[in-house]
Amino acid sequence: MQALLSGLRIVEGSAFIAAPMCGMTLAQLGADVIRFDQIGGGLDYHRWPVTSDNTSIYWAEMNKGKRSIAVDLKSDAGREIVTKLICAEGAEGGIFSTNLPARGWLGYERLRARRSDLIQHEIIGDRHGNTALDYTVNAKVGFPYITGPIDDERPVNHVLPAWDIATAYLSAVDILAAERHRRLTGEGQQMKLALADVAIAAMGHLGYIGEVSINGDTRTRHGNYLFGALGRDFVTSDEKRIMLIAITPKQWRGLLDAANLNRGITALGQELKLDLDTEGNRFRARKEICALIEPWVASLSLGELAPILDGCGICWDRYQTVHELVTTDPDCSTDNPMFSSIEQPGIGTYSVPNHVVSSSRIERGSSCPAPRLGQHTDEILFEVIGLDDPEIGRLHDEGVVAQAG
Amino acid sequence: MQALLSGLRIVEGSAFIAAPMCGMTLAQLGADVIRFDQIGGGLDYHRWPVTSDNTSIYWAEMNKGKRSIAVDLKSDAGREIVTKLICAEGAEGGIFSTNLPARGWLGYERLRARRSDLIQHEIIGDRHGNTALDYTVNAKVGFPYITGPIDDERPVNHVLPAWDIATAYLSAVDILAAERHRRLTGEGQQMKLALADVAIAAMGHLGYIGEVSINGDTRTRHGNYLFGALGRDFVTSDEKRIMLIAITPKQWRGLLDAANLNRGITALGQELKLDLDTEGNRFRARKEICALIEPWVASLSLGELAPILDGCGICWDRYQTVHELVTTDPDCSTDNPMFSSIEQPGIGTYSVPNHVVSSSRIERGSSCPAPRLGQHTDEILFEVIGLDDPEIGRLHDEGVVAQAG
Numbered sequence: 001m002q003a004l005l006s007g008l009r010i011v012e013g014s015a016f017i018a019a020p021m022c023g024m025t026l027a028q029l030g031a032d033v034i035r036f037d038q039i040g041g042g043l044d045y046h047r048w049p050v051t052s053d054n055t056s057i058y059w060a061e062m063n064k065g066k067r068s069i070a071v072d073l074k075s076d077a078g079r080e081i082v083t084k085l086i087c088a089e090g091a092e093g094g095i096f097s098t099n100l101p102a103r104g105w106l107g108y109e110r111l112r113a114r115r116s117d118l119i120q121h122e123i124i125g126d127r128h129g130n131t132a133l134d135y136t137v138n139a140k141v142g143f144p145y146i147t148g149p150i151d152d153e154r155p156v157n158h159v160l161p162a163w164d165i166a167t168a169y170l171s172a173v174d175i176l177a178a179e180r181h182r183r184l185t186g187e188g189q190q191m192k193l194a195l196a197d198v199a200i201a202a203m204g205h206l207g208y209i210g211e212v213s214i215n216g217d218t219r220t221r222h223g224n225y226l227f228g229a230l231g232r233d234f235v236t237s238d239e240k241r242i243m244l245i246a247i248t249p250k251q252w253r254g255l256l257d258a259a260n261l262n263r264g265i266t267a268l269g270q271e272l273k274l275d276l277d278t279e280g281n282r283f284r285a286r287k288e289i290c291a292l293i294e295p296w297v298a299s300l301s302l303g304e305l306a307p308i309l310d311g312c313g314i315c316w317d318r319y320q321t322v323h324e325l326v327t328t329d330p331d332c333s334t335d336n337p338m339f340s341s342i343e344q345p346g347i348g349t350y351s352v353p354n355h356v357v358s359s360s361r362i363e364r365g366s367s368c369p370a371p372r373l374g375q376h377t378d379e380i381l382f383e384v385i386g387l388d389d390p391e392i393g394r395l396h397d398e399g400v401v402a403q404a405g
Numbered sequence: 406m407q408a409l410l411s412g413l414r415i416v417e418g419s420a421f422i423a424a425p426m427c428g429m430t431l432a433q434l435g436a437d438v439i440r441f442d443q444i445g446g447g448l449d450y451h452r453w454p455v456t457s458d459n460t461s462i463y464w465a466e467m468n469k470g471k472r473s474i475a476v477d478l479k480s481d482a483g484r485e486i487v488t489k490l491i492c493a494e495g496a497e498g499g500i501f502s503t504n505l506p507a508r509g510w511l512g513y514e515r516l517r518a519r520r521s522d523l524i525q526h527e528i529i530g531d532r533h534g535n536t537a538l539d540y541t542v543n544a545k546v547g548f549p550y551i552t553g554p555i556d557d558e559r560p561v562n563h564v565l566p567a568w569d570i571a572t573a574y575l576s577a578v579d580i581l582a583a584e585r586h587r588r589l590t591g592e593g594q595q596m597k598l599a600l601a602d603v604a605i606a607a608m609g610h611l612g613y614i615g616e617v618s619i620n621g622d623t624r625t626r627h628g629n630y631l632f633g634a635l636g637r638d639f640v641t642s643d644e645k646r647i648m649l650i651a652i653t654p655k656q657w658r659g660l661l662d663a664a665n666l667n668r669g670i671t672a673l674g675q676e677l678k679l680d681l682d683t684e685g686n687r688f689r690a691r692k693e694i695c696a697l698i699e700p701w702v703a704s705l706s707l708g709e710l711a712p713i714l715d716g717c718g719i720c721w722d723r724y725q726t727v728h729e730l731v732t733t734d735p736d737c738s739t740d741n742p743m744f745s746s747i748e749q750p751g752i753g754t755y756s757v758p759n760h761v762v763s764s765s766r767i768e769r770g771s772s773c774p775a776p777r778l779g780q781h782t783d784e785i786l787f788e789v790i791g792l793d794d795p796e797i798g799r800l801h802d803e804g805v806v807a808q809a810g
Contacts, residue, residue, distance in 0.1 A: 002590065004582045043653055062610065127763075139724040140723065146564050147552070158567075159627070160548050166574060178764075181767075197736075207453075209756065215457070242544070320545055
């Protein structure tokens with residue numbers, strides 16, 4: 001069965017999360033993604049987490065399923081190889097994804113002179129050309145001031161690099177959209193996606209900008225309360241913590257039935273003069289409502305509670321540590337068809353996720369490991385650039401390219 | 406100039422964030438996205454934030470640039486209209502994106518009988534078929550236990566619905582990949598993307614799973630420290646807060662030069678017996694290093710500090726509240742070409758983000774507002790389904806469809 005993105009090639013010059021994760025996503029969907037790196041590795045080659053001998057688990061994960069070519073990017077000969085790789089002929093060639101400084105020899109105009117329908121996708125920090133990283137962007141857009149316990153004013157950066165992930169996936173959208181456009185019109189293009197703009201746009205899409213602009217209002221800190229409906233964390237009698245959400249009318253009615261709270265909520269609504277059948281009013285009365293739910297959850301163990309919550313169609317889940325997720329949750333194991341146990345060269349054998357979507361037509365198969373740095377140097381020089389053995393040998397002798405051992 | 410996704414139509418049956426945001430993303434790139442809703446609005450029609458008269462700012466943002474058709478989805482006649490819409494003939498038809506329960510009349514097999522090359526993309530909660538929401542998924546994968554102040558053990562849910570956003574963009578990737586596959590092979594498919602799996606896969610991609618599986622180690626709470634390199638928040642003499650990151654060698658050297666810390670860091674490295682030229686050791690010595698940076702930042706006002714940081718190529722940004730972002734930051738205004746000031750029907754005029762990527766070939770133009778619910782009912786019935794005026798009139802009379810006032 002043909003892979004979903006079969007016949008699509010992306011040449012990637014990248015580091016850190018957003019650009020490598022974009023390429024890895026496309027590679028897991030079946031594209032031929034060739035990452036080029038400086039001989040010895042780029043800026044992210046030892047990015048944490050690392051194994052005890054300083055091999056980067058992060059790097060391996062971010063480059064699963066790609067081919068790797070190692071080149072001396074400081075030499076003219078190395079730059080010419082990368083240029084030929086990016087601008088290779090054929091319908092599958094001519095797509096360049098990067099978050100390196102796309103200037104000079106990697107500038108769009110220079111490369112376009114070699115292939116007029118080139119698609120060049122550049123992830124940049126902000127629209128002014130400054131560097132930006134997930135944590136700086138997050139500080140700029142305001143989440144640290146509304147994340148964290150209500151009784152603590154200190155800003156809390158969320159640990160998840162959410163803006164990097166969003167930028168990775170949006171870059172993949174851009175590249176597929178541009179490739180479709182090229183297929184239909186013959187036209188290539190240069191695309192620039194700024195990490196900061198991804199975050200700022202999301203502030204608009206999620207309603208944060210409208211809230212300030214239209215209502216003159218700004219969201220305050222709500223701790224672990226869900227905004228605009230009913231949801232919060234609760235602790236069971238055996239000290240397990242759960243997140244419990246009633247957002248739809250069905251979930252709300254289910255919760256009241258399960259907790260035997262129909263009368264209590266009616267009385268509360270009368271007392272507060274609020275119609276608690278609307279989600280907004282349930283958010284307004286969240287503290288009072290949760291004060292009624294709290295003793296009910298606290299009276300039951302997780303084992304007693306789980307079937308009741310499931311039976312009533314309530315949306316909930318248990319809080320787990322990452323360690324619990326990895327070591328005890330079947331969803332994070334090969335029980336989940338998204339995972340396969342593979343040997344990651346230089347790291348070891350463990351469960352690694354493949355692409356997330358399941359398809360009625362394309363089998364997910366096994367995850368592919370990351371390459372060793374420069375593992376595919378020779379085959380890429382031969383297959384894609386068309387060099388012969390003596391030419392490849394000469395490049396090795398001159399230190400222009402390197403093959404993994 | 407032709408829009409990037411011109412000639413692509415997606416019929417969407419959706420609620421909340423992930424599915425509507427997927428369609429909105431494709432609509433902003435030029436696809437014809439038709440959202441169908443129950444007459445009177447679906448589950449998310451009054452989702453917060455709302456205006457003072459309970460019009461949802463959230464709903465408007467999530468549906469920018471789409472067309473809207475309002476149908477009685479409980480009636481057979483209404484269901485037949487939506488089926489015809491999803492299965493409409495032509496290369497641009499036959500793509501259905503949904504997070505509604507895709508069973509019965511919306512089941513893939515039923516719809517595929519009407520159009521054999523149908524692409525049906527379903528966002529589901531988890532792979533077992535249970536409902537899941539951003540906040541429950543986040544509790545499951547472990548971020549709340551590693552987010553928040555180091556001196557506070559309470560779990561902290563991050564406020565940003567990061568998993569919804571990731572799922573939205575990844576869904577758009579899936580749909581474009583499937584459309585490419587159909588274009589090349591003639592084959593459609595059913596795709597299922599589970600919100601929980603998006604989060605669990607990211608735990609793998611980011612190295613969290615490998616860290617536990619390979620190192621037997623799990624990440625602890627680091628507060629606002631960046632993991633694996635040097636970065637943290639600092640407060641200036643005028644009590645502004647900045648996020649400051651030195652991840653590359655260039656940024657690190659720049660920071661030491663700017664803060665005049667070369668000697669101090671050399672001495673610290675000797676004292677701790679750590680080579681502070683490697684990012685991992687800088688993370689190990691983060692508290693001691695930051696204790697040296699702290700008084701330097703605290704001795705300068707933001708106005709004094711900013712040009713120094715910029716001049717040394719350090720990656721940094723200011724912490725802002727959402728209110729400051731919206732009311733004072735030019736990046737969150739029409740000074741940024743991503744924004745245009747538009748009138749959102751029923752809400753008002755304010756700056757709304759368009760698609761994020763800038764292209765050398767496709768002009769960004771103005772953002773499109775969201776439709777009113779059912780604004781395009783008649784034109785869709787005529788154009789896409791091919792009904793004539795008397796037929797459309799009859800459907801209105803029978804309450805099967807509704808047009809916005």
